[in-house]
Amino acid sequence: MDNTDRASVGLAVSTVIFALRSDDRFGAEGAVPTLWLPLVRRIREPFEGRWALPGGPLGASEGLADAARRTLGDTTGLAPRYLEQLYAFGDLDRSPASRVVSIVYWALVGSDEAARATVGQNVRWFAADELPALAFDHNLIVEYALWRLRNKMEYSRIAHALLGETFTLAQLREVHEAVRGKRLDPANFRRAMESSDSLVDTGERLTGTPHRPPKLYRYDDSVDLADNGPLPRS
Structure with missing residues (x-):
């Protein structure tokens, strides 16, 4: 050229x-x-x-x-x-x-x-x-x-960007289902998320629900959302 x-x-x-x-x-x-x-x-x-x-x-x-x-x-x-x-x-x-x-x-x-x-x-x-x-x-x-x-979605905490700062496990599962295009078993999803190192229990519960208020979680913010590897943050 x-x-x-x-x-x-x-x-x-x-x-x-x-x-x-x-x-x-x-x-x-x-x-x-x-x-x-x-x-x-x-x-x-x-x-x-x-x-x-x-x-x-x-x-x-x-x-x-x-x-x-x-x-x-x-x-x-x-x-x-x-x-x-x-x-x-x-x-x-x-x-x-x-x-x-x-x-x-x-x-x-x-x-x-x-x-x-x-x-x-x-x-x-x-x-x-x-x-x-x-x-x-x-x-x-x-x-x-x-x-x-x-x-x-299979291995990172990228779902955080589609949620608020705190969220329930049901809300997190909805994000995974929407992105991955398939229904996920609630019990299996809950066990997988609770056993992971990415979520932190805030000790608070969602208010204004007709049933028992579900727990609120947040992502561990010590890890960046963007996967830039050794590159500097933009």
Whole structure:
């Protein structure tokens, strides 16, 4: 590749951001939550009118994670506490206009924060498993992000990002069921969680319930949500 070819390569940042949503709203009482994500309608070519992930070109003087946070804030108003780099997508034909390499992040937000997101004609929430045909290769990107999230649910404390600071075991099980797409046996799940080192019993109970108030737990906050390995925190 000569210098002219290298100069034509653009660098962009996009973000897949997941939240739990019950049917057509967040936190619906008694409804089964599922994974949803916000998409942005493109207002210019290529793919004008198609839905796409929030994102944009990388600024000359900003870091990758900073660009992800900026574009998320500009389009959706969201500022997730969990933001982790997912993958780099750079196939030659992913953009019909020019060569573009996208550094993709993924993020998780709780239902309360998601309900405050900016929505409108050009920003809308979609069920993660029922997406339309998206711009570029964004369907593939979402599919990969779902695969990564579902795998990490098996061994990490990533569910914390979809919950409040404290939660019941039933609420935690709902998150696991929504992400993994299957029902889990309550008794087996309780035993597995209570025997793990990741949860801390707060000594408090959930109030306002018609039956015996369930215990409230929190995650051990000595371990970071994002799995950055030896890399510095962004």
